[in-house]
Amino acid sequence: MGRKNIRISRYSHVTKITLDRNNIAVGVWYTRHG
Numbered sequence: 001m002g003r004k005n006i007r008i009s010r011y012s013h014v015t016k017i018t019l020d021r022n023n024i025a026v027g028v029w030y031t032r033h034g
Contacts (some may be wrong), residue, residue: 005033008031009030011032012032013030014029015029015031
């Protein structure tokens with residue numbers, strides 16, 4: 001993908017996306033195998 005700051009995680013479900021004050025995603029909370 002050409003991005004150093006991205007990680008692909010299979011069998012995961014996003015539970016929360018953390019945004020900065022400009023509404024840009026800066027973090028992701030997720031569960032895996034659950």
